[in-house]
Amino acid sequence: MAHEQAYQALEVDTLAQRLGSVEAVASRVGANPEQWQIREVGDGNLNLVFIVSGSAGSVVVKQALPYVRMVGESWPLPLYRAHFEYYALVRQAQRAPGIAPEVFYFDKPQALIVMEYLYPHTILRRKLISGERVAQLGETIGEFCARMAFRGSELSLSSPEKKADVGLFSGNVAIPAITESLVFTDPYYGAEMNRHTPELSPVVDELRRNARLKAKVQRLLMKFTANTETMLHGDLHSGSIMATESDVRVIDPEFSQYGPMAFDLGMAVANFLMAYFSQPAHRQADELDAYQAWILDVIEACFTRFDAEFRHLWQTERTGILFPRALFEAQGNSADDACDALLEEIRLDALAYCGIEMHRRVLSLAHNADFEEIEDTALRAKLEARNVLMGQALIMEPEAYRELTALADLARAYNQQEVL
Amino acid sequence: MAHEQAYQALEVDTLAQRLGSVEAVASRVGANPEQWQIREVGDGNLNLVFIVSGSAGSVVVKQALPYVRMVGESWPLPLYRAHFEYYALVRQAQRAPGIAPEVFYFDKPQALIVMEYLYPHTILRRKLISGERVAQLGETIGEFCARMAFRGSELSLSSPEKKADVGLFSGNVAIPAITESLVFTDPYYGAEMNRHTPELSPVVDELRRNARLKAKVQRLLMKFTANTETMLHGDLHSGSIMATESDVRVIDPEFSQYGPMAFDLGMAVANFLMAYFSQPAHRQADELDAYQAWILDVIEACFTRFDAEFRHLWQTERTGILFPRALFEAQGNSADDACDALLEEIRLDALAYCGIEMHRRVLSLAHNADFEEIEDTALRAKLEARNVLMGQALIMEPEAYRELTALADLARAYNQQEVL
Structure with a gap:
């Protein structure tokens, strides 16, 4: 069986032979592996991703590579990230059912997960660039973030279970280290791997001189x-x-770690805002305003449903x-005010x-395609x-934008502002 | 050798035989174990503590019991707490040298630590009840807390080292659980094991009705x-x-865990304040004011030296x-303001x-002897x-007492107030 072998990267030509005897895979793809159709569809960042189709259906096979694919073998990255992705997928299925792809098979030594093939789903970023709408997008993401935040905390979990999980995830050092540097530190000085659009330099230089911002x-x-x-x-x-038009799913939790309740919510909203600010390059004037307004509605729905x-x-769990x-x-005391105070803190940190x-x-x-493809x-x-200036405002003074109308007003104001 | 045996509680009669062949012990006590003098001095809370003396000197032998000694075998408590005490002592020796007792020997299966015998040191609480002064008390504790806070964090440690340590300490569930319930939750409702001075009931009842306090x-x-x-x-x-009059040491870190930088500082100051409020029962009028003033000086020195x-x-590490x-x-930006902002947060949480x-x-x-012996x-x-009302003020509105003069004024005001 595959998991008795030392790690070996899958290839289109070897996949059927290696996974054909795995019942959890064969039962979902088809009993004749030699007839499987196999496509490698990894986006080139970190992993191998195959879509495997046969007479019985399709699955996704995802395998970690021992280095960062977009950089090469010069940037090694431990295979164990696939283990944490698996742990995260299992917990997401428990805590927010129906959002993450279902896991069919996990081979730890091969750093390999076989999971549900989402079809006809496409990557949301492509939809936002194309101007497509997705029903209940903000609501689904807000609800997902709230369920994961609450049910993964000691508001819900027993302390022994939660502490054991923190211990388990503390073994993941290399992946959080990427976020720690690429997200929190590199943007604010001339780090070696940075790049930005040349014409943006005046804004970047001023941002990097803002010591209060960097401290925050x-x-x-x-x-x-x-x-x-x-x-x-x-x-x-x-x-x-x-x-799809009406279904929203969340994939790829290999950066999973225990962290602040506000983090996922804030990152999701940031990506909606970047879609918003990039729209003038992707939409004709006759549909621009309506589509941007829809994105702001998504953001409002996301925060509102989270709360x-x-x-x-x-109240219930x-x-x-x-x-x-x-x-x-x-004791006859409501705990509602305590909940509201915590939600207020989460809102500010999320911003x-x-x-x-x-x-x-x-x-x-x-970078992301919303801007890169311009x-x-x-x-x-x-x-x-x-986008950069609104981000700065949110970091410097989140309390000014805690009301969702103020947040939307801020986005609309920057959207009209001629910075460069 | 002792560590090859299954766990067995030490006794005065068996200790010399069991530890006599351990070189790290014999070299410090004396080569003739049959001549060792052995006293059991545990204060009855959790552990066995022996002072072992011989021709070469004295050591302390501390062994965890598999239950809470003050309650009995009905409250089991894992032996592994001795392991975390050992890990903590080693880290304290590295991060704040000269404060924790030196460790001479550790036997993991026996949950047993042999360490430096502190002499002529006595427990600070006894000194505070007796009205003794200790030079540099606040400064030493403030410095100890600052060194442990800074050097145990990712301000100083590498991320892999810090995360591995968090993983290690996440294995300690039972000990933090005691703090979580006895310190944070039980005081605020009629928990089964609670007790308080009967005449205090009106104050207790009002405190437990304060929903905002409980939420904070x-x-x-x-x-x-x-x-x-x-x-x-x-x-x-x-x-x-x-x-002693001039030397301050910190013992017993078996409740060690990774947690907020403000916690140890706040707990230490609380114990100084409880000594302060209990003084009218322990001092004659002619020395009361001066001794209480000295305690307030200790608190100020503790916070000031911490900062x-x-x-x-x-600046340096x-x-x-x-x-x-x-x-x-x-980048030519000072990070001093960032440090001050963090210290401000630590001050408020410590209060x-x-x-x-x-x-x-x-x-x-x-309870503690400062009040219990009245x-x-x-x-x-x-x-x-x-004491209870000042505690409430600090929890409800710490920002009002961030200045140390305001904190001392608050203590003096409650010290004059006739609450009951």
Whole structure:
């Protein structure tokens, strides 16, 4: 069986032979592996991804490579990230059913996961660039973030279970280290792997001189590295979301770690805001305003549903050691104000994490297609500048934008501003 | 050798035979174990503690029992707490040299640590009840807390080292669980093991009706359980400090865990404040004012030295991933404001943790001698009431007492107030 072999990267030509005898795979693809159709569809960042189809159906086979694929063997990256991705997928299935792809098979030594093939879903980022709408997008992501935040914390889990999980995930050092540097630190100085649109330089230079901003970002990094409130997805950008017109799924939790409740929510909203600011390069005037307005509605729905779902779970599933009923309901004291105060803290930190994600996607190594595909670099820089300045405002003064109307107003104001 | 045997509790009659052949012990006590003098001096809470003396000197032998000694075998407690005590002692010796007792020998299966015998040191709590002064008490504790806070965090440690340590300490569930319930939750409702001075009941009842207070305490519990900023002592009360007139040492870190930087500092100051409020029952009028004033000086020195030492380490040892020099000094930006902002947060949380410790010591299971030895329960309740109300003020509004003069004024005001 495959898992008795030493690690070996799969290839299109060897996959059927290697996985054909695995019952969990064969039962879903078809009993004749020699007839399987196999395509490698990895986007080139980190992993091998195959779509394997046969008479019975299709599955996705994802295998980690021992290095960063987009950089090469000069940047080694441990295979164990596939283990944490598997642990995360299992926990997501428990805590927020129906959102992550179902796992059919896991081979630990091969760093290999066989999972549900999502079809006809496509990557949300492509849809946002193409101007497609997805029903319930904000609601689904907000609900997913709330369920994962609440059910992965000691508001819900028993302390022994939660502490054992923190211990398990503390074994993942290399992956969080990528986020720690690429997201929180590199954007704010001339780090070696950085790049940005040349015309954006005046904005970048000024941002990097803002010592108060850098201090606030580093304080948020300190929370990210130390504050094990809940299990995060860890990389919830619009390339980690797949959707149809009416179904939303979340994939690729290999950056999962225990961290602050606000992080995933903030990163998701940042990617909606970057889609928003990039729209003038992707839409004709006759559909631009309506589509941008829809994106702002998605953001509002995301925050609103997060709060509503978190409050619902607070009322119905508060079984952990934190804010126990013995202190509140059992004494005739409502715990609603305590929930609201916690949600307020989460909102503010989410806005600040949002600002950081908006920065790193135009200043650090990993850019996103929303801006990158704008070939006119002067236009790209102009739109990126709006994005960078709004990110700065969110980090510097999140309390000014805690109301969702103020947040939308801020986005609309920067969307009109001629920065460059 | 002892560590090849299954766990067996030491006894005065068996200790010399069991440890006589351990070179690390025999070399410090004397080569003739049959001539060793052995006294059991455990205070009855959790462990066996022996002082072993011979021709060459004396050592302390501490062995965990598999249950809570003060309650009995009905409250089992894992032996592994001795392992975490050992890990903590080793890290304290590295990070704040000269404060913890030196470790000579560790036997993991026997949950047994042989360490330096501190002489003529006595427990600080006894000194505070007796009205003795200790030179540099506040300074030493403040410096110890700052060194442990800074050097156990990702301000200083490499991320792989810090994350591995968080993973190691996540194996300790049972000991933090004691703090989580006895310190943070039990004081605020009628938990089964609670007790308090009968005359204090009106104050207790009102405190337990304060829903905002309970919410703030639970938010601090959430930080305590999730926020792995640094390695804590975890139980830094005045019974965990031994001193002479001029030397201060910290013992018993078996409640060590990774947690918030503010926790140890807050707990230490709480114990100084409880000593302060209990003084009217222990001092004659002619020495009361001066001794209480000295305790307030100790508190001021503790906070002041904490900040000064933390700033010093920030300048000289900031080698971790947090607030890296590449973002600040290397860009011509001072990081001093960032340090001050972090110290401000630590101060506020320390004041709130201080208030919680002040509560649990008169409302929960584990009381302290400062109040317990006051036989006149009406007087005891009167002094405890001042302590409880000041604790409440610190939890509800720590920002009002961030200035040390305001904190001392608050203590003096409650010290004059006739609550009961």
